[in-house]
Amino acid sequence: MSSADMVITARDVRLTLGGAEPVEILRGIDLDVAAGESVALLGASGSGKSSLMAVLSGLERATAGEVRVAGMDFGALDEDAxxxxxxxxxxxxxxxxxxxxxxxxxxxxxxxxxxxGMADAMARAEAELAAVGLSHRLDHYPAQLSGGEQQRVAIARALAPRPGIVFADEPTGNLDGATGARIIDLLFERRAASGASLVIITHDPALAARCDRTLRLADGRLA
Structure with a gap:
């Protein structure tokens, strides 16, 4: 595939946190994700998975390197942008x-x-909640919902605008096994319907096997 087919491109991405004794979290990451591709990020706790996702999604700014997402140079944008x-x-x-x-x-x-600024936001919200099986919970507040229901709302919120890229960080970590399995089925089903690229962080090899590609992080580097 050409670079034009890539929705995420990272080159020599580094992240260093801390003051007097800085800690290097990401140590030169090179990564491409194609349009419509699903990628699993595996690695032990502390390997840098969540930090990499934060950088790729624009929630954290890389210390060095280049991050281009959806055609935009994230390094050139301020927080508001x-x-x-x-x-x-x-x-x-x-x-x-x-x-x-x-x-x-x-x-x-x-x-x-x-x-x-999207039109018909409430109607679209209702349709997406119906798609995740929560049409009977539209007016319930988070405290009135189970963990699985709250996670379904979170998935609906992430996917309702039809984004081109979806990031999921251990999306079933707080759920029991059966509920987690249903949530994963739902996430892949809704992502397939929208044609989005998916980057998912997980410790679960079975979940990773459902993705097009699996990458492993160790000590801030892609193994």
């Missing part, structure tokens, strides 16, 4: 659901679309 760049283009599903406690399920899904 990165936030704008993510809207509608990048969906993120985190292990901690990060739902707004004072908003209903419908509002949690609709608000990011409203911020991105």
């Amino acid at each position: 990165l936030a704008v760049a993510r809207r509608g283009r990048i969906g993120i599903v985190l292990q901690a659901f990060h739902l707004l406690p004072t908003m209903s399920a419908r509002e949690n899904v609709a608000v990011p679309m409203e911020l991105a």
Whole structure:
């Protein structure tokens, strides 16, 4: 594939955190992800998986190297511009659901679309919640939902704007095995429907095997 087919391109990406005694988290990552591709990131705790996802999704700024996502040079954008760049283009599903406690399920899904200026945000939120089996929970608040239901809301929120890229960081880490399996089926089903690229962090080899490609991180480097 040519570079034009890549939705994510990272070259010699480095991340160093800390002050007097800095710690090198990422140590020269080179990575390409093609449009529509699913990629699993495996690695032990502390290997740099979540940090790499944060850099690729624009939540963290690389210390050095080049990160281009959806045709944009993330290194050239300030924090506000990165936030704008993510809207509608990048969906993120985190292990901690990060739902707004004072908003209903419908509002949690609709608000990011409203911020991105998308039309019919409430109607689209209802449709996406129905797609994840929560049409009977539209007006429930996060505290009234089970862990699995909250994660389904988080998936609906990430995918409702039809982003070209979806990042998922241990999306079933807080769920029991049966619920986690259903959530993974749902994530792949909804991602396939939208044709998005998927980058998923996991410790689960069976989940990684469902992806087109598996990459392993060790000590801040791709093995």
